Amino acid sequence: MPLSEHEQRLLDQIERALYAEDPKFASTVRGARLRKPSRRRRLLGIALFIVGVALLVLGVPFNPAGFPAVSLLGFLVMFAGVLLTLTAMRRGSDPAEPGQESPGGGGPAPARDRSSFSQRMEERFKRRFDEER
Incomplete structure (x- = not known):
């Protein structure tokens, strides 16, 4: 905001x-x-996810001593890849940064739209605050 x-x-x-x-x-x-997180970080997260899925699936037939160690390792690698990708995408797409494009891709958001929105929100807050008194 x-x-x-x-x-x-x-x-x-x-x-x-x-x-x-x-x-x-x-x-x-x-x-x-x-x-800002680089594209490399997102690609690394996707690659880790793919390797994790492969380990998860390949760990099923290779199950030494009844414990699915390879599948468990695959799940952990896959989970780390998802976390890495999601955090990179969340931090990299912050529309509040100046000069960044809006999510619609139509260029930077006009300042007058943001200020009118914030003014409306401030007015609503003030009205609610005054009503509570």
């Missing part, structure tokens, strides 16, 4: 104060943003 104009101004003031007070720390914090 985007910030209101008032919140954005407050955030800008805090940033300016931080830069004025400790520019070295501010530049360190600014440069420490997390990278």
Whole structure:
């Protein structure tokens, strides 16, 4: 959810104060943003899933001493692949990032649509809050 104009101004003031007070720390914090997951991470997750499924299926006939160790290993590899892929996709497709395309693929979402939505939500919240008083 985007910030209101008032919140954005407050955030800008805090940033300016931080830069004025400790520019070295501010530049360190600014440069420490997390990278977006790469396509390689998603492909690795898919590959792990496929290898896990193969191990799961191949572990059925190769069942030494009655314990399905190969199938269990396959399940764990498959599960790790799914987790890796889903976390990479979730982090990589954050529409709140500036400059990213909207999920519809029609380019960046217009700022006026977001602000009008946030204004409507703020008004609803204020009305509900006032009704409770």
